[in-house]
Amino acid sequence: MKNEKKSQIEMDIYHKILLDTIRDVVYFKDAQGRNLVVNKTFEELVGLKERDIIGKTDEQIFPPDLAECCNFSDREVFEKGRTLHYEEDCVGKDGKRIFFDTVKSPVYDEHRNIIGLVGVSRNITEYRQTLEDLQLFKNIINQTNDAVVIVDPGTSRFIYVNDKYCSNLGYTRKEIFNMKVTDIEAILPDNFSWSKHVNEVREKGYMLLEGLHKRKDGTTFPVWVNVKFLNIMENNYMVGIVRDITDWKKMQDEMQRLNKKNELQMKQKLDSIGILAGGIAHDFNNILTVILGNIFLSKMYLSKKNLSSEDEVLKKLTQSEDACMQAKELTGMLITFARGGEPAKELIAMSGILKETVSLVIPSDSEITCEFAITDNLYQVKADSLQIKQVVRSLVINAIEAMPNGGIIKVMAENITASKNDNLPIKEGKYLKVSISDNGIGISEENISKIFDPYFSTKDRGAQKGMGLGLSICYSIINRHEGLITVDSKTGVGTTFHFYLPANSE
The missing domain is CATH 3.30.565.10 (Histidine kinase-like ATPase, C-terminal domain)
Known part of the structure; x- marks a missing residue:
């Protein structure tokens, strides 16, 4: 009997260590909404010790708005009797909003009666901020007057293109993702080698090129391409900024025509x-x-x-x-x-x-x-x-x-x-x-x-x-x-x- 009690105490200690090791917020509530088990991350979130949390409801721990939000999701889990997924937010000790991805599951006794719930809340504040930043940058890139592309150096296939690139070429994004760079470039040297080109860009870090791109309807237009080789998290990418220089070419031709005219007039x-x-x-x-x-x-x-x-x-x-x-x-x-x-x-x-x-x-x-x-x-x-x-x-x-x-x-x-x-x-x-x-x-x-x-x-x-x-x-x-x-x-x-x-x- 003593050994069983000792084993139970040891298991409780192991469980406590395990819970405190988890960086997500973990908690167990009874059917009345009282917190019975919380881990270290929960304590850090609310700024209270475990002894000041156990036995208390969310109304006694959280601000009213957050407590009501938590109670609403708790009641929904109890009513539906199944695991539910939520996104919740609260204000941290520093006054900044914190967002959580929360999963709550009902806990049953041996008679299949709900006696409480267990919840795991993961802090996704940085993740949400990253998504917002990505969306912001995506919107900015799609608003630029230049085309932006990302290419896989190994296959020369397009990984990403912005709206401008699609409109310049007349292809949909889906169509471009099934194409290679060599399908777009209208003039390539007879001895062109993609692998040699990639190596040259890799060695120099970046290259400025002039090319002629081919639209879906078969017409072509001159471009400047600023291509840079990048290695991010052990993955290689080639990022290109592509500028349509049709108007610049026309202006250049006109300037050359005027220069020749002026040269001739001066000579005469x-x-x-x-x-x-x-x-x-x-x-x-x-x-x-x-x-x-x-x-x-x-x-x-x-x-x-x-x-x-x-x-x-x-x-x-x-x-x-x-x-x-x-x-x-x-x-x-x-x-x-x-x-x-x-x-x-x-x-x-x-x-x-x-x-x-x-x-x-x-x-x-x-x-x-x-x-x-x-x-x-x-x-x-x-x-x-x-x-x-x-x-x-x-x-x-x-x-x-x-x-x-x-x-x-x-x-x-x-x-x-x-x-x-x-x-x-x-x-x-x-x-x-x-x-x-x-x-x-x-x-x-x-x-x-x-x-x-x-x-x-x-x-x-x-x-x-x-x-x-x-x-x-x-x-x-x-x-x-x-x-x-x-x-x-x-x-x-x-x-x-x-x-x-x-x-x-x-």
């Missing part, structure tokens, strides 16, 4: 001026040659008279000679417009030309410094070194005059490969790109479109500056090298000129 304008300027320049040069010759002879004649170098007549002759030399420089610039200004191309070392020309142009006593950022192993280009030096010189002078109080000129040279996505009006291929930047006054939006027009200038007119031909000359020279010159500027921030020269392919 320069050619017309060039024909006129070439004739004037040659005639003007002949006149200047006569004037310079006479000045030289006059100075030679006066030198025989042993006149001082401070003599007023000699000074005037020297000033006239300097003015004639400046005029000859102007005629040289005009000749660049003419047919005789075609470049004499040869392989040049751009790095040396940049450093040499800049050092000659920037005054040694000025408040302006220069920083170089020149890539190693620059592409070789075939160009007229004198004309390229003239371009660099003009752009550096332009930068200097934009910074009257001093500043920094940055000269950069790098290798690039131009593609149709760059939206540059040049042929696709390899180019050497040179950028010359200043942090000066900048160019206003109203003037930037006219900056390469002949004789357009924002500077004062005068003998030394403001002739309005420098940038037009640069444009003409680069154009005749089958390159491109562009400008970026912001008032009060500075200006950057870029010029591109095609890499030598020989």
